[in-house]
Amino acid sequence: MSVDHQVVVGRRSLRMRVRPGTGTGPPLVLANGIGVPLEVLDPFVDALDPAIEAVSFDAPGVGGSPTPPVPLPYQVVASLLGSALSKLGYGAVDVLGISWGGGLAQQFAFQNPKRCRRLVLVATATGAWMMPGRPNVLRHMLTPRRHQDPVYARQVAGLIYGGSMRNPDAPMPLQARAQGGSSRGYAYQLLGTAGWTSLPFLPLIRQPTLLLAGEDDPIVPIANARMMARLLPDARLVTYADGHLGLLTRADELAPVVAEFLAGTDITEPVR
Template sequence: MTNTAQQSMIGVAGRRLHVARWHAGTKGHRPLLMLNGIGMNLELLAPIARALPEREVISFDLPGIGQSPDPIIPYTIPCMALTTAALLDRLEIEQADILGISWGGALAQQFAFQHRARTGRLVLAATSAGAAMVPGNASMLAHMADPREYTVERTLRRNLASIYNGGGSAKVSLNAAKAPSPLGFSYQLAAFATWTSLPFLPLLSLPVMVMADEEDQLVPPSNAHFLHNAIPHSRLEMFHGGGHLFMLSQQDRFIEKLRNFLDD
């Protein structure tokens, strides 16, 4: 067993995706599929994957993000949920637990709705119901509306430090961050802007844990309470002082809560 991910480019549903698998072939637990935030490459999630050596962990870069090539045409979140299912087919994974972070939480909700039988347990971290969300800090959202702020290496880490760690008192290493392409970032932003999970949240009949930080300035914690109240029998775990990337800035506690829920 190694902490180094097996990385490959996989063609699926007309796209080529950069895919990483940590602890591939590990038995005894369902694999965990991690879906990342907007513009965030999979390498940023490596600390979480390495902290879960008892299970296989999988992640992939969205089109135009990280090492995945640009999308040819715009996509929707339901379309990307179908692509995710096709990727699991290629990896010969019948069912997986899903961890969705920020934008990835939207994709995780949609995947669980479209592919209930393939979803074990669902973890929604620092995310919302999409277009129905309570908006975050206005200046941060204004920065996100300008792809140039995230697609140029010179400004990328500065913005990630202020926005993705917004509200956090502990620093997060962003050395692994790679600038997305302007097209990849724009299409990802547009897909979220036109999507909401509001109609189907009460229909998510599976174990769900919602996680958020009280000081998240990008996705205010009221969004987590909304998801928790809308999803039947869901569990709510609140953090404090971790900011939007509390799963990295307070990694030990996050892993403890995540592992306990997945193993419950």
Template sequence: MSARSEPRLLEHVALDGERLHTVFTPGRGTPLLLCNDFIANLDVLDEFVAALDRPVLCFDLPGIGTSADVSRFRRMSALTRLLARLLDHYRLDTPVDVMGIGWGGLLAQQFAHGHRDRVRRLVLAGTSSGQLMFPGRLASLMRLARPGALGAIAPDGQNARSVFGGRRNDECGAIAQAMARATAPTNRGYAAQLYALAGYSSLPWLHRLNVPTLVMAGDDDAIVPMVNARVLALLLPQAKLKIIRGGGHWFVLERTDEVVRILDEFLESRFAPSAADQDSTF
């Protein structure tokens, strides 16, 4: 775990008619812009962010966490323009690293596609290419379809495991602890994230997304099956695929130390995809 000497900077930033709750955590090296999963507020990622020894910028989209409610609905491309303005607000003018988890992985892909000059490296965790994907377990998806707080469906390790996947109740207990800090989205916040997702797919242009990319997946993910990560790694020109054995959808919370080690290795290396990286996709 990292030890930080500087305090986090918490703000509510006004951008294009929206007011976003943001947290900037100082550190050494290239800043990491972290895009969270569907209706998950940034507090869920506290332990993960604390373990990263680098600057991290987290945000809640409109209607999520303590961000103000949605002023207007936006597609993915319009949401990425909000992110570009957020980087401007923090005077992050040089390219940053971008990580997306689940739904946030779609936003991260779109940001790298539409704002390529602002992205140094891309990390996609437990995500897919959009609506044209291999679906997860129906029972898990149905439990996520209710617009309430994530903590209500994962009050303990056993429930977290049954919804998100993961092979060990003790590891999934870390998910339940994090989800206890989840807050329910507003109705408009929930609908806005579904609206951005509707009809969205990165498949038409993934082969042109020429940015070094780490694709991570848990092999027991109940929400976004691992095959979706294999598709991403196959299509992205500079992709490295890493499978978290026994990990579920929230493997960043289950296996934080392991994920941080893999992440640091990728972000700090002179990355070039090898034949082994490509052959591991199928």
């Protein structure tokens, strides 16, 4: 059974959730996309090998983590996360980041080369210097309206998320679990990472890295994952026939891929 914690580090507080694992390996820390609470990743956590301990958290300004007085850059959030993990008694960890959380995961791995054992980057890119999505897609990302208005979310789901979300009858994995977030917290997440890029330090990330990329991702075109696979010294790229939310909509297929990678075994790619 998962256990929630409110972890205080200095003047900051992070809501964190631990799903205990039955194995002895390091925990997998999950960094979420922008503006959504940790519950959104439940489908993936539920599908993940029970031997793997899963640690998820709400980024500052999201869900149960209070909005900071000023925007926090990735470097500060990565340091805050590291301190919170230490308070929970964790040493070495594996880290998975999706979308906005993928940038945080890259920063965490760079700042903690000995503490971060393996890295999983899903539907993410290198920040300011990336192959961008189309302008008519990115404009919908400037506000949290898609997280707060179910009717609007359904109208734009296919356009912005692609993949299975192009089916108008597909379940909405974000609206099913997310509570309306703070507009100020969302804006601070955007402002805190404005101008950030991992391009200068990607070649310095030596951890084994798994890149998961959807073949129909309007927000983060697959060209970004291919570029990152070339720049990271020890990377494996696995693509899947879905869009930006493939980690949730294809959790039963992708969770075993992640587990195999963390175990250091040969990866069985998703069935197409």
